[in-house]
Amino acid sequence: GQQLNQSPQSMFIQEGEDVSMNCTSSSIFNTWLWYKQEPGEGPVLLIALYKAGELTSNGRLTAQFGITRKDSFLNISASIPSDVGIYFCAGLEYGNKLVFGAGTILRVKS
Amino acid sequence: DGGITQSPKYLFRKEGQNVTLSCEQNLNHDAMYWYRQDPGQGLRLIYYSQIVNDFQKGDIAEGYSVSREKKESFPLTVTSAQKNPTAFYLCASSMLIGQATYEQYFGPGTRLTVT
Numbered sequence: 666g667q668q669l670n671q672s673p674q675s676m677f678i679q680e681g682e683d684v685s686m687n688c689t690s691s692s693i694f695n696t697w698l699w700y701k702q703e704p705g706e707g708p709v710l711l712i713a714l715y716k717a718g719e720l721t722s723n724g725r726l727t728a729q730f731g732i733t734r735k736d737s738f739l740n741i742s743a744s745i746p747s748d749v750g751i752y753f754c755a756g757l758e759y760g761n762k763l764v765f766g767a768g769t770i771l772r773v774k775s
Numbered sequence: 776d777g778g779i780t781q782s783p784k785y786l787f788r789k790e791g792q793n794v795t796l797s798c799e800q801n802l803n804h805d806a807m808y809w810y811r812q813d814p815g816q817g818l819r820l821i822y823y824s825q826i827v828n829d830f831q832k833g834d835i836a837e838g839y840s841v842s843r844e845k846k847e848s849f850p851l852t853v854t855s856a857q858k859n860p861t862a863f864y865l866c867a868s869s870m871l872i873g874q875a876t877y878e879q880y881f882g883p884g885t886r887l888t889v890t
Binding site: 668696698700705706707708709710713753755757761762763765766767768 | 808818833876877881
Protein backbone atom coordinates (compact mmCIF):
# COMPACT_ATOMS: atom_id res chain seq x y z
CA GLY A 666 0.00 0.00 0.00
CA GLN A 667 0.88 3.64 -0.26
CA GLN A 668 3.11 5.17 2.38
CA LEU A 669 3.98 8.72 3.25
CA ASN A 670 7.55 10.03 3.26
CA GLN A 671 8.30 11.04 6.82
CA SER A 672 11.56 12.69 7.86
CA PRO A 673 13.82 12.61 9.65
CA GLN A 674 13.90 8.91 10.49
CA SER A 675 15.33 9.64 13.92
CA MET A 676 16.50 12.55 16.05
CA PHE A 677 18.68 12.69 19.15
CA ILE A 678 18.39 16.14 20.68
CA GLN A 679 19.28 18.03 23.82
CA GLU A 680 16.53 18.73 26.35
CA GLY A 681 15.14 22.20 25.74
CA GLU A 682 15.74 22.17 21.98
CA ASP A 683 12.94 22.58 19.46
CA VAL A 684 12.09 19.69 17.14
CA SER A 685 10.73 19.72 13.59
CA MET A 686 9.54 16.80 11.48
CA ASN A 687 7.52 16.56 8.31
CA CYS A 688 5.58 14.30 6.02
CA THR A 689 5.13 14.49 2.27
CA SER A 690 2.97 12.62 -0.16
CA SER A 691 2.35 12.40 -3.87
CA SER A 692 -1.39 12.29 -3.14
CA ILE A 693 -3.75 14.89 -1.75
CA PHE A 694 -5.29 14.27 1.66
CA ASN A 695 -8.35 15.80 3.29
CA THR A 696 -7.11 15.26 6.82
CA TRP A 697 -3.65 15.02 8.36
CA LEU A 698 -3.10 13.38 11.74
CA TRP A 699 -0.11 13.22 14.06
CA TYR A 700 0.31 10.38 16.56
CA LYS A 701 2.86 9.56 19.26
CA GLN A 702 3.68 6.00 20.20
CA GLU A 703 5.63 4.93 23.26
CA PRO A 704 7.28 1.49 23.48
CA GLY A 705 4.78 -1.33 23.82
CA GLU A 706 1.76 0.98 23.61
CA GLY A 707 -0.75 2.02 20.98
CA PRO A 708 -0.39 5.33 19.12
CA VAL A 709 -2.02 8.32 20.82
CA LEU A 710 -3.57 11.05 18.69
CA LEU A 711 -1.80 14.38 19.21
CA ILE A 712 -3.23 16.71 16.59
CA ALA A 713 -5.80 16.48 13.78
CA LEU A 714 -5.76 18.93 10.84
CA TYR A 715 -8.76 19.31 8.56
CA LYS A 716 -8.12 22.28 6.25
CA ALA A 717 -5.27 23.23 3.94
CA GLY A 718 -3.14 25.92 5.58
CA GLU A 719 -4.50 25.14 9.04
CA LEU A 720 -2.11 25.66 11.94
CA THR A 721 -3.08 23.93 15.20
CA SER A 722 -1.40 23.80 18.59
CA ASN A 723 -1.65 21.38 21.48
CA GLY A 724 0.53 22.64 24.32
CA ARG A 725 4.14 22.65 23.10
CA LEU A 726 3.14 20.92 19.87
CA THR A 727 2.24 22.79 16.70
CA ALA A 728 1.24 21.16 13.43
CA GLN A 729 0.40 22.56 10.02
CA PHE A 730 -1.60 21.22 7.09
CA GLY A 731 0.37 22.15 3.97
CA ILE A 732 -1.29 24.47 1.49
CA THR A 733 -0.84 21.94 -1.34
CA ARG A 734 -2.58 19.30 0.85
CA LYS A 735 0.36 17.00 0.13
CA ASP A 736 2.40 17.70 3.25
CA SER A 737 2.26 18.39 6.95
CA PHE A 738 4.69 19.54 9.63
CA LEU A 739 4.96 18.94 13.37
CA ASN A 740 7.01 21.11 15.69
CA ILE A 741 7.74 20.46 19.37
CA SER A 742 9.07 23.39 21.34
CA ALA A 743 11.39 23.16 24.36
CA SER A 744 11.61 19.37 24.35
CA ILE A 745 11.53 17.44 27.63
CA PRO A 746 12.51 13.81 28.41
CA SER A 747 8.90 12.57 28.26
CA ASP A 748 8.71 13.63 24.60
CA VAL A 749 10.68 10.50 23.65
CA GLY A 750 8.82 8.10 21.42
CA ILE A 751 7.93 7.51 17.81
CA TYR A 752 5.91 10.18 16.03
CA PHE A 753 3.76 9.10 13.10
CA CYS A 754 2.05 11.22 10.53
CA ALA A 755 -1.04 9.87 8.78
CA GLY A 756 -3.10 11.11 5.87
CA LEU A 757 -6.80 10.37 5.55
CA GLU A 758 -8.33 10.07 2.13
CA TYR A 759 -11.99 11.08 1.93
CA GLY A 760 -14.18 8.22 3.09
CA ASN A 761 -11.24 5.87 3.05
CA LYS A 762 -8.28 4.47 4.93
CA LEU A 763 -5.44 6.09 6.82
CA VAL A 764 -2.03 6.10 5.16
CA PHE A 765 0.87 6.18 7.62
CA GLY A 766 4.41 7.45 7.52
CA ALA A 767 7.20 5.17 8.77
CA GLY A 768 7.68 7.28 11.89
CA THR A 769 10.29 9.60 13.42
CA ILE A 770 12.11 8.24 16.47
CA LEU A 771 12.76 11.02 18.98
CA ARG A 772 15.35 10.66 21.73
CA VAL A 773 16.05 13.43 24.22
CA LYS A 774 19.29 13.92 26.16
CA SER A 775 18.72 15.44 29.59
CA ASP B 776 -14.15 5.87 30.73
CA GLY B 777 -14.49 5.68 26.96
CA GLY B 778 -11.88 3.85 25.00
CA ILE B 779 -10.63 0.78 23.22
CA THR B 780 -9.51 -2.34 25.03
CA GLN B 781 -7.43 -5.14 23.61
CA SER B 782 -6.73 -8.38 25.34
CA PRO B 783 -4.49 -10.01 26.17
CA LYS B 784 -1.47 -7.68 26.22
CA TYR B 785 0.91 -10.55 25.47
CA LEU B 786 0.04 -13.79 23.70
CA PHE B 787 2.21 -16.81 23.00
CA ARG B 788 1.26 -19.59 20.61
CA LYS B 789 2.81 -22.57 18.93
CA GLU B 790 3.18 -22.59 15.18
CA GLY B 791 0.18 -24.13 13.45
CA GLN B 792 -2.38 -22.92 15.98
CA ASN B 793 -5.04 -20.35 15.24
CA VAL B 794 -5.31 -17.52 17.76
CA THR B 795 -7.97 -14.84 18.28
CA LEU B 796 -7.20 -11.32 19.46
CA SER B 797 -9.93 -9.36 21.17
CA CYS B 798 -10.86 -5.72 20.50
CA GLU B 799 -13.73 -3.90 22.22
CA GLN B 800 -14.69 -0.21 22.06
CA ASN B 801 -17.25 1.84 23.97
CA LEU B 802 -16.83 5.01 21.91
CA ASN B 803 -19.95 4.25 19.86
CA HIS B 804 -17.79 4.30 16.72
CA ASP B 805 -19.09 2.62 13.60
CA ALA B 806 -15.74 1.90 11.98
CA MET B 807 -13.10 -0.44 13.38
CA TYR B 808 -9.68 -1.46 12.09
CA TRP B 809 -6.87 -3.93 12.64
CA TYR B 810 -3.24 -3.06 11.99
CA ARG B 811 -0.02 -4.96 12.21
CA GLN B 812 3.23 -3.30 13.30
CA ASP B 813 6.67 -4.88 12.89
CA PRO B 814 9.82 -3.56 14.60
CA GLY B 815 10.99 -0.29 13.12
CA GLN B 816 8.08 -0.12 10.72
CA GLY B 817 4.88 1.78 10.35
CA LEU B 818 1.37 0.39 10.58
CA ARG B 819 -0.10 -1.86 7.93
CA LEU B 820 -3.85 -2.36 7.59
CA ILE B 821 -5.13 -5.93 7.87
CA TYR B 822 -8.94 -5.57 7.86
CA TYR B 823 -11.50 -2.88 8.50
CA SER B 824 -15.24 -2.73 9.09
CA GLN B 825 -17.60 0.20 8.72
CA ILE B 826 -20.78 -1.55 9.75
CA VAL B 827 -21.90 -4.62 11.63
CA ASN B 828 -21.72 -7.85 9.60
CA ASP B 829 -19.57 -6.23 6.93
CA PHE B 830 -15.79 -5.91 6.59
CA GLN B 831 -13.15 -5.34 3.92
CA LYS B 832 -9.62 -6.56 3.36
CA GLY B 833 -6.78 -4.17 3.94
CA ASP B 834 -3.29 -4.32 2.47
CA ILE B 835 -2.14 -7.53 4.20
CA ALA B 836 -5.27 -9.65 4.83
CA GLU B 837 -3.82 -13.03 3.83
CA GLY B 838 -3.72 -15.44 6.77
CA TYR B 839 -6.12 -13.38 8.88
CA SER B 840 -9.88 -13.41 9.42
CA VAL B 841 -12.30 -11.12 11.26
CA SER B 842 -15.92 -10.91 12.30
CA ARG B 843 -18.15 -7.99 13.24
CA GLU B 844 -21.24 -9.36 14.96
CA LYS B 845 -21.58 -6.41 17.34
CA LYS B 846 -20.79 -2.73 16.88
CA GLU B 847 -18.54 -2.76 19.94
CA SER B 848 -16.43 -5.79 19.01
CA PHE B 849 -14.07 -6.65 16.16
CA PRO B 850 -12.02 -9.79 16.93
CA LEU B 851 -9.09 -10.79 14.72
CA THR B 852 -8.09 -14.41 14.14
CA VAL B 853 -4.52 -15.11 13.11
CA THR B 854 -4.66 -18.40 11.28
CA SER B 855 -1.98 -21.00 10.72
CA ALA B 856 -1.85 -19.80 7.11
CA GLN B 857 -0.17 -16.55 8.18
CA LYS B 858 3.50 -17.12 7.35
CA ASN B 859 5.03 -14.69 9.83
CA PRO B 860 2.49 -13.99 12.58
CA THR B 861 4.83 -12.67 15.30
CA ALA B 862 4.09 -8.93 15.52
CA PHE B 863 2.41 -6.16 17.50
CA TYR B 864 -1.30 -5.96 16.63
CA LEU B 865 -3.25 -2.75 17.03
CA CYS B 866 -6.99 -2.21 16.91
CA ALA B 867 -8.49 1.20 16.17
CA SER B 868 -11.90 2.79 15.73
CA SER B 869 -13.32 5.97 14.24
CA MET B 870 -16.56 7.81 13.66
CA LEU B 871 -18.30 7.31 10.35
CA ILE B 872 -20.58 10.07 9.07
CA GLY B 873 -22.06 9.35 5.68
CA GLN B 874 -19.20 7.87 3.72
CA ALA B 875 -16.51 9.79 5.58
CA THR B 876 -14.37 8.33 8.34
CA TYR B 877 -12.59 10.55 10.82
CA GLU B 878 -9.53 10.36 13.02
CA GLN B 879 -8.78 6.91 14.37
CA TYR B 880 -8.20 6.10 18.04
CA PHE B 881 -6.04 3.14 18.95
CA GLY B 882 -6.10 0.48 21.63
CA PRO B 883 -3.03 -0.48 23.68
CA GLY B 884 -2.08 -3.36 21.38
CA THR B 885 -1.44 -7.10 21.69
CA ARG B 886 2.03 -8.51 21.20
CA LEU B 887 1.76 -11.95 19.63
CA THR B 888 4.72 -14.32 19.65
CA VAL B 889 4.51 -17.56 17.69
CA THR B 890 7.25 -20.16 18.13
